[in-house]
Amino acid sequence: MLPLRTLVRRPDGLPAPGAFLAAVRVPFHDTQPDGWADRVLxxxxxxxxxxxxDEIPERERERTRRWLRDLLDVYPGNRWLVTSRPSAVRADWLAADGFTELALSPMSDDDxxxxxxxxxxxxxxxxxDPEVLDGYERSLLDAVRTKPRPRPPRHQPADVRSDLRSPPRPARLPPARPQGAVRRRAVDAARPPGRGTRHDHPR
Structure with a gap:
């Protein structure tokens, strides 16, 4: 994840891929192989x-858009998510670059x-111990079915724009964490967002 509010404050400008990890202060950024980010992209x-x-000054947004366009031109075929509140930029702010806006509703109980x-x-x-996760799963599913969940306020929409330029690939999660951490993370992830979201996909 590349938080723009942090990146625009860099004295040497918005980062190139090789500097992504250092720019967002990933502790092990020095251990990445030479050229790794470039090869992946x-x-x-x-x-x-x-x-x-929406968290960066308006004067920085055009520079940010040029930076994004340069990355998209040099590294086609990747998947990109660009987030903003709807009021910060026009809905077609990145339309010329293949981004399309979609609206997402909060997750239902079935979701x-x-x-x-x-x-x-x-x-x-x-x-x-995969069988240990069975109990966690049953407990969470019971909670979803029996406990009411707060609904997000309608007056706080967010905006997520994405350009998915390659087919989805199977993903694996890291090994299971201790019981408390697993349950906290899963419960947090299962909650609906505090505000609506919008997604963009390529046309």
Whole structure:
């Protein structure tokens, strides 16, 4: 994830791919192999979240758009998510670059249950004791079915724009964490967002 609010403050400008990890202060950025980010993006294996167009000054947005266009031109075939509140930029702000705006509704109880099931299915593949996850899954599914969930306020929409330029690839989650961490993360992920979201996909 590339938080624009942090990136625009860099004295040397918005980063090139080789500096992405250092720019967002990933602790192990020095251990990445030389040219790793460039190879991933040139192969079209990247998924990048460029977060918070609405959180940067308006004077920085055109520079940010040029930076994005340069990356898209040099590294086609990757998947990009660019987020902003709807009021910050026009709906067609990146339309010329293949981004299309979509609206997402909050997840229903059935959606959350499907997410919980798929999350645990993926987590079992790398877990030392996959049967332990069975109990967590049942507990979460019971909570989804029996406990009311707060609904997001309608007056706080968010905006997510994405350009998915390559087919989805199977993903594996990291090994299961201790019980408390697994449940906290899964419950947090299963909750509907506090505000609506919009997604963009290529035409």
């Amino acid at each position: 040139r192969d079209g294996r990247g998924l990048l979240l460029v977060d918070g167009v 959350v249950a499907a997410f919980v099931t798929r999350w645990h299915t993926a987590a079992r593949a790398g877990a030392r």
